[in-house]
Amino acid sequence: MSRRARKKEESKEQGTASITSFLYGTEEKPKTETKAVIKPNETSESRQLENTVQQHSSSTEDAVLSHIMSRGVITKDELMAWGKSRGLRVADILRAIESLSSKGRIRKRLNDKGNLVYEYVK
Numbered sequence: 094m095s096r097r098a099r100k101k102e103e104s105k106e107q108g109t110a111s112i113t114s115f116l117y118g119t120e121e122k123p124k125t126e127t128k129a130v131i132k133p134n135e136t137s138e139s140r141q142l143e144n145t146v147q148q149h150s151s152s153t154e155d156a157v158l159s160h161i162m163s164r165g166v167i168t169k170d171e172l173m174a175w176g177k178s179r180g181l182r183v184a185d186i187l188r189a190i191e192s193l194s195s196k197g198r199i200r201k202r203l204n205d206k207g208n209l210v211y212e213y214v215k
């Protein structure tokens with residue numbers, strides 16, 4: 094028995110698709126998708142979690158914006174140090190910065206030294 098025939102039989106026995114199954118002309122039957130049933134309690138819990146996350150991100154966004162407004166222009170390093178002193182996560186600060194810059198509330202620029210600077214847009 095040749096290698097190709099042996100591999101072909103092994104793949105049929107295993108029932109899993111091989112990377113090279115298209116070479117042998119074998120077609121897999123489309124698998125039916127099963128939908129998970131979500132209980133009403135889980136849905137309300139997930140909504141509460143989403144609301145909490147949105148409130149947290151908006152409060153972080155407000156805090157970051159107010160700090161940038163008070164300074165006018167601030168470097169990324171200074172903003173991260175400020176956030177660390179307040180107990181904010183770097184990911185939350187960066188998410189707030191992206192949100193504020195997409196809304197047009199702040200601008201990202203490079204200063205003369207090549208540092209990233211955030212400036213408040215009036």
